[in-house]
Amino acid sequence: MDMSQRKLEILKAVIDDYIVSAVPVGSRTISRKYMPNFSSATIRNEMADLEEMGLLTQPHTSAGRIPSDRAYRLYVDQLMGGEAMLTKEDVAAIRQAVNRRTDEMEEVIRRTASVVSELTHYTALVLAPQLRRMTLRRIQLVGLTRGTALVVIVTDAAVAKDSIIRVPESLDDDDLAEISRRLTQRFAGHALTDVDVNMVPGMSDELRRNRDFFHSLMTVLEDTVVQNDGGEVVMDGAVNIFNYPEYQDAERAKAFLQFLHTRDRLYRMLAGRTKREYSITIGEENAEPDLQDCSLVTATYRVGNRPVGSIGVIGPTRMNYPRVMQVLRLMGRSLGETFAQVLHEDREDQ
Amino acid sequence: MDMSQRKLEILKAVIDDYIVSAVPVGSRTISRKYMPNFSSATIRNEMADLEEMGLLTQPHTSAGRIPSDRAYRLYVDQLMGGEAMLTKEDVAAIRQAVNRRTDEMEEVIRRTASVVSELTHYTALVLAPQLRRMTLRRIQLVGLTRGTALVVIVTDAAVAKDSIIRVPESLDDDDLAEISRRLTQRFAGHALTDVDVNMVPGMSDELRRNRDFFHSLMTVLEDTVVQNDGGEVVMDGAVNIFNYPEYQDAERAKAFLQFLHTRDRLYRMLAGRTKREYSITIGEENAEPDLQDCSLVTATYRVGNRPVGSIGVIGPTRMNYPRVMQVLRLMGRSLGETFAQVLHEDREDQ
DNA sequence: TGTTAGCACTCGAGAGCATAGAGTGCTAAC
């Protein structure tokens, strides 16, 4: 059986309708609303073919048709167009989320998640810029009380992270400044993952004397990379799932929300997708069993040319893909520009 | 109608049973399981009285009885005993949550919420130590790139907060150190809410020259107090609500989860309760309409003698109050001790 | 006077059944 143009047209109509109605679509609906030139009987024949091809399914004999995961895949790859364009308000909301002046990266990320979930009515995920993909610009140790210090790690995209460590009481502020200077001199321009205290020239004497200190310093640096990479997934709009009839069942809603609760899995999902600009996984294409009746759409965002993080949306497979992709595209670009801007300003200052 | 001892006993039995079963309790159940010396008929008469007194209600004529909010109030105030003691494992879990060596206050708070929700199976809330209740120990400005600096605010309970600000490019590291020194000298020992740059002696010349800078510095300090106070409510175990039959209905679960999503309301609720060691509001005692079929139990925790934050549990009015209170009591103390310990160590250092 | 056995009564949950309506597949005619 070959795939005629008309079959594709019918398939698209079924999906478009099902996306908004969530109710199995019958041949008469298609005939009336989408293709009045053909009778329901004609559509019916075609739909039977589409079912045989594995693109449509029937929940039961006398019900309409529902698109299969494969159908959504086809839809996403070939069928869907630019329908559901963003309105001026949408665009404004996106711009505003990232453009409000702030140096708090976390805050920008949170607003991003909030706006994406609001505009799409699905659950939004944002993977914060990943440190391991950034280069170090500066390490600064700041004495707090005697015996403790703050480690501030500055990267090329934004100030990233700080952490408190114990330091030998023998070190005074000047010592810390000197250590900071050397570490910075040695590592500025390197990826964070490369940092290794043994590489610091002229540090070996101090190293020997203050073994414990440097050890904990390294632990902090490593933790910073690891923790940040594992922890910085921001989510918003999880309750949106209740808007969709497929999750009116408390059991399913619970399973979904519980899945979202395991940040590390979310992280792995998002982090594994930063290679391509967009990534869409539909239903059973998802490796996670709890996600096999959902779709996940992600877009990476870039600082300069480097992809540093990603934004994603989770919703039912019956998702408004065109709109979601448009939101993610614009949001990703805006976010990247914002981070790049911070970078740029800093460069100008120097 | 007067309240006999036996009526109280029956009421307690009804509540104890309903707390675990979630099913209206009949007279026969009470007679068999709790008071075999009396027949179901006797219990029945007493229950009818209790209903007339507004302590029990019937969902419909031929069903058992359910405790009213007033009954829970009575139970909490007079009836409940020390049943459901914490096990050794419970105690260990609580201790471990706060004792693991860390200087990251946020991390301790998160673990606290996690353990409380795990041990109680309800939703846990933790209000982080409130800055406005702390005294300042040190303000430190750290130059990052030229034109930006990190403001670190150290309080007497823990390092609290840092934030990035723009600074005049004319200021070098020494200037920042000097400003930090003066601010610290002037404000150490004061409550954070008192901080006002105009009060700094000898600062007026610089103030005039660097108006914008000081303005933004003050903004940061104020924001730090406000933001921290408004934002630092950590929640865990929200999905636990699905464990309870009264929330099997997706609509109710949604309403509950949506309510938890508005952090500022949670904040106000928790912050308004730091005067008394414990606070229990049951059902309609709650001002928030969305919470009127829930109970909220909170306990404050103290650093030294000052209450600085609180821990809370939200669940159905049919809540295991004794256990929840025991968990909160121990957790509150442990948390207070942990923060006090940080304080103590710092003092030793000086 | 307090307690209890007995009994009629009430109400909701759940099973069983009939009906309406949406949608299908197939056939025959255009």
Added chain:
DNA sequence: GTTAGCACTCTATGCTCTCGAGTGCTAACA
């Protein structure tokens, strides 16, 4: 190739019936 017509299927809905848990009341009992 398209379509009208029709028998068929299946679900959702509403109705009735029954079962069982629990009640309130009365009368007997200690």
